Amino acid sequence: MDTFSKRKYLILAIIFGVGIIYLLKIFVLQVISTKYKESATNNVLREMVQFPARGLIYDRNGKLMVYNKPAYDLMVTPREVEPFDTISFCTLVEITKEELIEGLKKARDYSSYKPSILVKQIPPESFAFIQEKLYKFKGFQVQSRTLREYASPVAAHVLGYVSEVKDADIARENYYKTGDYIGASGIEKTYEKQLRGVKGIKKQLVDVHNRVQGSYQDGAEDVPAEIGKDLVTTLDAELQKYAEELFVNKKGSVVAIEPSTGEVLALVSAPTYDPSLLVGRVRSANYTILAEDPDLPLFNRALQAKYPPGSTFKIINSLIGLQTGAITVNSRFGCNGKASTPIKCTHSHGGSANVTEGIRESCNPFMWNTFRSIINLKKKAVDGFNNWRSYVESFGIGKVISSDFAHVLSGDLPTEDLYNKWYGKGGWNALTIRSLSIGQGELGITPLQMANVGAIVANRGFYYPPHLVREVKGDTVSSYFKVKQYTKVEPEHFDPVIEGMRELIANKLGAVAGVPGVEMCGKTGTVQNNGIDHSVFTAFAPRINPKIAIFVYVENSGWGASYAAPMASLMVEKYLNDTIATSRKPVEKRMLEASLLNPSQP
């Protein structure tokens, strides 16, 4: 048999051949290729995102306005789910059987190994109950999140709301992942970066069933979540609340600014809504309801409504007239009352008016003549108009005056192009555009801008960009808010105008708008409208060392003195005196109870 002894060499060759091939292959797997090492890390490492709580929001007096409440997402890992009693499950987590089936299918489509959200934002009350029973259902777990909670249901438009990120947000900034929350409007949006904090990462070792086996390297590589920074807003929560109460059953807006800083003390757009409606599981349903409301509660009138300012604009025209020399303190223009042309006077006062009287009496003929003088300073009407326009623009009209507001609009300040288009080049003059002299026509100014004009008058010629946030804890606010923005009108020209405003309150509106112990200066406006006129009022107080500038716009409520002026005076009183004087209670009561939502009501 040993004739075949040499065949052992072939057999040995086969055996050693296989051994060598295997070692080479293993060498490639282990030493040369890096692909498998990465896969191994991916296999066992689960990065659990740690969601930080958003920063808290305080009012200017340190009163907490917005904080967080825990909420829980019920997660499901389809692979770990064992057959369970669906009826008792659905009852427990308050979903329908269809929602459960749909949710499970979605989760399975995403991954059967990784958890996905089945029920979002379960409030803690329900969660405690669910958690007790959850052990019966394998494959379900919870993830804790935080939701916004409001100390009182005010300032919805200022604070804004938080929603889930949209695909566009994710595309714009890779910080966000599907299911994250993002500030969608208001301060929540503008200060998103400061409020959101920084997500943390907890690395955990998991086994093939995604069960946690322990922390990775004892947490050495974990990144703890950084809680969002707290904000101190410029709002006075009490004033804000009072303003919203005054605006119950009314449409319109109020903006109050501290002239010496540009800080917004109150900002209301009415009708408003309870901010907690847009939190948690009820958010999308409530959002739909609010979006479909004909009174547009989601529309932020304070920042977006392009209101014609009406007679309140006369302040600006008077100041421009004085600055440009079109008029002087002593200039007088005749008034024929209702017989005046081209604009009649709605008030009956003496036969003529100077600037102080013009403001006090809101004399249309005076304002028309002033405006015409301004335009006629230049040879061509268009040059006169552009000159006028540049002065108006320096008051912050027709432009965005601050970066601190989300979704803010610049309003309408007409340009020569508009009139050229309408009337042809050279086809128009002061008379053509005379409506501008009394704050009507093509002007569309937001309440924020008009309140800022109040602050400019109070400051006699300059403003600080209005803003909503005083302080970001552990960070700085934009230094831009500390830079004085000068108008093109010098301080001395303000005195006769302010005098007119003072006399209006002291002599004519004392009954409805006089604040006890406070020397307030104001200007009413009545904006002509298809229906009932809009009631407008701008004011600041006290006259010396002003603390508050305020602009009130009440839609479809009549002339300026009927609602806007009393409401503004109540807010000034509340802010400066803390309480409403007994003598003023009837006015307050009338304002609080007035219901002006139905336009047919006189």
Place this chain on the structure above:
Amino acid sequence: MPNRRSLWANIDWVTVTVFVLLMLLGWINIYSSVYDQNHQSIFDTTQRYGKQLIWIGAAIVLGFFLLIIESNFYVFFSWIFYGVIMILLLLVLLFGTTINGAKGWFMIGSFGFQPAEFAKFATALALASYMNTHDFKIHSFRSLLFIALIILFPAFLILIQNDTGSALVFFSFILVLYREGLSGIVLFFGSLMIVLFVLALIVSNLVLSILMLVVALLVFYGINTRNKQYYLIPMIYALGILPFVVLNFALGSKFEWGDIITAGLILGTIIVVGYSYFRKITSFLTVSLIFLGSLLFTISVDYAFYNVLGEHQQSRINELLGIHSDPLGAGYNVNQSKIAIGSGGFFGKGFLNGTQTKFNFVPEQSTDFIFCTVGEEWGFIGSLVVIGLFMLLFYRLIWLAERQRSGFSRIYGYSVVVILFFHFMVNIGMTIGIMPVIGIPLPFFSYGGSSLWSFTILLFIFIRLDASRYEKF
């Protein structure tokens, strides 16, 4: 007792040492692969490593008993062993318990006994016994038939238990037959079939047919340097293919061109076979017959693959050959196994530091995929040591087998080598993605009493036979 003294002196302690080393290394890796914080004691018999330790102890005792039995006992009783195991293989089909899909277990309490494991050494004994008889002639039809019966009968019984892996082990005996004089042509055809099988699945029939034609033509011209009829064979093929092409055009291209050309090639080859048969050109006849056989085999592979093999076997082969990749389905095991081994690097992650095996990413990590733990925790160095130990064992056993004066011992020795080698090749090949996933254990390494003891019996009978090599002729 001088006899006993010489027994211990004649035992090959190198083999015994390698055997013990492999078992201990296996046990360490089983410990690591099922390790968890709650059961840290290495002697915890509720855990697999605790049980394996008991089985290792028992295997050593078993080895000792196998050594003190007279070697002639194995020679004389070889047919008895074979017969008993065959009966058990039949009985297990009737009364066995199904574990992991294979109806191959007798359960006695919690202890499982798998006759298929023991069929290996019994078949080796029977084969050695039969081939050592004087009327055995390797190339006589009767002898080959008998050998085929001895080998294929248990293989068939195990196959219908649904334990394909263990059944395939029996094909490794072909190497023993080769060593004992079986014509190398059998090995050649065996290899050819495997190569064709793989190629038939990877490339299309048309490409493969043309590839084979090129090879066949090269061989034709290579062995036919004197004959100047270069044009003859291409002409024959052209003649063979042409009618099919015409026919297909006539039928409006009803058939795929690959099939048409293959059919033409077959017809052409049949003509060549006939031509060389009548002209008595033996070399032409041989080559053309092989070519014809290869063509027919290629065609039948597709049919066999989709009609004979089960779906999971198809997908495993598809996965292996890279035809269809499904890392979360059929390819999951192998993918995870490669990740585990690949993540080990050169020096490994260290004992108990493997994350892939410990956290159950690799399935069956203490049995069929035990090599993953070696690769992950001990790295290339560990893999080198384990493969090196197996190579040493195989080399040593061949060396031992070659020094036998008795044909029985040599044949049995080679049987031991090829059985262990087959397990080694398939098991480790599977973990690194070279072999299809066939669930057979790594000898002496994988968790499990039945397989450990059957390998111990297999090996120690040979060690005992070797110790008595001077007594036999």
